[in-house]
Amino acid sequence: MTNGAELTVTGVDRAFGGVYAVRDVTLSVAPGELRAVIGPNGAGKSTLFALIGGQLAPQAGEVRLDGARIDRLSAHRRARLGISVVFQAARIFHGMTALENVMVGAHATNGAGFLAGALRLPVHHREERLIRERALECLARAGIADWADRPAEELPLGQQRALQLARALCAQPRLLLLDEPASGLRAGERERLATLIGELRAEGLTMLLVEHDVAFVMRLADRVTVLDLGGVIAEGTAAEVRADPRVIAAYLGAAPEETGPEAAAAAATATATATETQTATGGERDAGTAARAAEDQGQQNAGVREDSASARKGAEP
Amino acid sequence: MKRLGFGVLALLLVALPPLLPERHLATFVLLTLAAAVTVGVSLLMGYAGQVSLGQASFYAIGAYTAGLLAVHGTPPLLGLLAAPVIAAVAAVLLGAPLLRLRGHHLAFATLAVQLILLSLLAQADWAGGAIGLQGIPRFSVGGFELRNDLGYAYLSCGVLAIALLVARNVVASRAGRGLRAAATSEVAAAASGVAVGGYRLAVFALSAAFAGLAGGVYAFYLGYLAPGSFPVLLSIEYVVMAVVGGLGTIAGPVVGATVIVLLVQVLNTLGTQPGMPDYAPTVLNYAVYALLLVVCVLFLPKGLVPALDRVRRGSLDKARSIR
Structure with a gap:
């Protein structure tokens, strides 16, 4: 029914104060595909969305919608081309x-x-x-x-x-950007959202979905792109990504251990927030921390707090 | 309820002028014109979130446009129609760079624009210079000439009605929704396809058009224009009227203009009493604007009209709960 658009992102960069929030990201989403973008807090997901939606302009690289360059267009022009955004914080009009x-x-x-x-x-x-x-x-x-x-x-x-x-x-829309649409929702609302997203996919709408709830993502998405420190570290089906040692390392902040994929995913959800606090003290990942700080500027505290709350809940036995 | 309000206002505007004595009719004309300008200021401040401290420059541009055209033999109706157009064009030319400035910056920039305009007008011999533009014919349409104040009272009522109607229509249209949306979240509005910058420029131009149209009537009414007729205080007066009446309400500008004009009248009478120093009226004027603004911001931050609305709704609720 809907005529989903094709999205191509090629080598985009965006830095804040000299620190890269997104660096050399390349990503291609086929018409009608539901692509999930996951990664630890501050991996550059929201920045990437802003570069696609037009809230930010990339400093290098290209964004194309159905083959036409859109990265120099303002947000309202991109909206007219069929890009719609669901922001992380509920930005409603009072x-x-x-x-x-x-x-x-x-x-x-x-x-x-x-x-x-x-x-x-x-x-x-x-x-x-x-x-x-x-x-x-x-x-x-x-x-x-x-x-x-x-x-x-x-x-x-x-x-x-x-x-x-x-x-x-x-x-x-022909391309829908969903930035953590499930955060702060109760279980019933979450189910309802998942059903709606499933319906939209069946209608052929191209969607990009950022979500902290890894299980939620894995269930819905055709393919998953994993970001860390502003770059793509893995891409593939849910199963492929789950098994990828780099993904596990990114979430746990350590070398991957011998764990089943399910456990890794669960651990990933639980530690997504913890990782951020840990790495804040790790010297080798200073750049990443700064990038996160840079990205977090644009995010509302409410959203972040909800995420930590849900992550903590996941960690409880 | 809304319709009733409009009906009462319309009735008042039609029925009041003939009942007023001649000397109050002049006040009525100026009040109505000021209200028309304030409709634009309120739209600009309430819906586009911009403050203009130079709205009297567009009033002046409209007045001089109509005045100069009429002096050079153009039919007055054409002159009056040209006034809002030229004012809007001026607003677009000025606004394109100025609207990049936000908040206080825009306010000061528009203030500066007005000072520059006044000084240019004072030196422009073709516009009468500092002495002023004289000999503007009376307003006439097809041989019918508007001679007495009563005619101008109705003409200015018409201008106010047009301003109110256009403002109401714009607010309740697709464009108005876009503007109101941008007032809370520019980012989300833009992501929904609202060209926020373009919209703000359009509202600026619209508010200038209202001022220009009112200025055009003013030119024909007085028959004489000088830079001194458009002081910066006039611009501030519009802002005070808009704030006191209630930003982002349709009736606010009318209420605000009425309150301020009547208050100034009283103060003028007071200031010109025997024994008062000759600077008394001016001092009192400035003081009352300042005081009103402070009081309004402190106690009625949303202005008179929303406050009255609340009181009315409150008493309705009370009545309901008693029942």
Whole structure:
């Protein structure tokens, strides 16, 4: 149904204050593919997303959507080309209802401007009707139709995240970037999200998914790309990646031991946060720590705190 | 409820002017024009998050556009229509570089623009220089001339109505949604396809157009323009009116303008009482703006209209709970 786009990232670099958050990353996602991007905190995942979504410009390298270069385009231009973003922190619009929030998502697909709105030209009425209908559908799809007329900031966190997803869907994207969509969600909400992502994949939408919950990722994704210290350290199917010694090393911060893949994955989830604290004291990985600090600037504390909480929960026997 | 508010306002604007004595009619005209300018300022501050301390420059540009065209024989209606257009064009040319500045920087930049404009106007002999532009004909459409203040009262009411209607329509449209979205999260708005910079420029231009249109009426009403008619204090007055009335509300500018103008009238009467020094009116004016701003920011941070709304809703809730 949806006509998923092809994404090609070639050798992109992005540094903050001389420290690379993303370095020479190359990545190619086929139309309709669901690609997961995993890695320890501060591995450069969010920065990579920002480079694709247009919140940041790469200092080197290229980003192409269906073969056309987009890395010099501003975020709103990229949105018009069909890239939608679900941010890590629930970035919703205050002072507007949930429905209006989702209607903003349709901005990328419509064109009525100030004049059409001010003079109430026919195009304004036509578009408003269509946008409203579509926004209501998207709200229903995200499971929050009942909240449509409530002010967005009054929604509970889980619903705010669903709202963000509904907004992204209202843009009828061809490439959807999901930055930790499951963080802070309860088990039921998480299941519902997984089902929706599965449906979107079946419809042929290309998706890029960053997630800390490795089990969640492994279940959904076609292929997995693992980032560490701003670079790609492994890529392949879930099983291939799980068995990769470099991946285990990146998560544990030590040489891989003889463990089963399942155990490694579980350990990886549990120690994702712990690793960060450990490496902060390790001299050899100073660059990585700085990169993480650089990347964390852009992330909201709330999101990070939730991650640590869920990681800690995973560590309990 | 909203519709009712508009109805009451419309009725007031239509019914009030003939009831006013001649000397108050002039105040009414200036009040209405100020309210029209403030609609733009409120839109700019409330929805685009930008502060302009130079809005009177667009009022002046509109006034001089209409005045100069009329003096050189252009039909007044054309002059009046050209006023908002030229003001908007000026805003786009200025705004493209200025809107890169944020917050206080933009405020100071627009303030500087106005000072530069005033000094240029004072030296421009073709615009009357410091002495001013004289002999602007009265406004007329197809042989029908607007002679008395009552006519101008209705003309300025029309301008205010247009400004209010356009502002309301823009806010409740796709473009307005984009603007309101950008007010909380620029990043998320841009990611949804909102060209944030372009939108802010458009609102700046729209607010300038309102000011320009009001300025055009002002030119025909007074028949005389001088740089001194557009002091920086006027720009500040618009900001105070917008803040006192309530940013991001449609009725706010009207309420704010009314409160300020009436207050200034009272103070002027007070300041010109026998025995008062001749600087008293000016000092009182400045003082009242400063005091009002401080009081408003401290006690009514959202302005009068939202505060009144809250009171009304509160009493409704109380009534409901009693029942």
